[in-house]
Amino acid sequence: MMKFDQFAAASRPSVDTLFRLSAQAFESAEQLTALNQQTIKTLLAESQETSPPFCWRRTRPTC
DSSP: OOHHHHHHHHHHHHHHHHHHHHHHHHHHHHEEEEEEHHHHHHHHHHHHSSOOOOOTTTOOTOO
């Protein structure tokens, strides 16, 4: 029967790899979120530049 120390020593490389891959996945998710946020900010800025001003007919009937 395998002792705990032997099991821990045999499993350590797998656990280390799992943590490295998890950290890399988290960093990738952060980068994707930052890219999406920048895309949304750019699209909003461009839409404000190219759109006519928004007007509610109920509040401003002269528009």
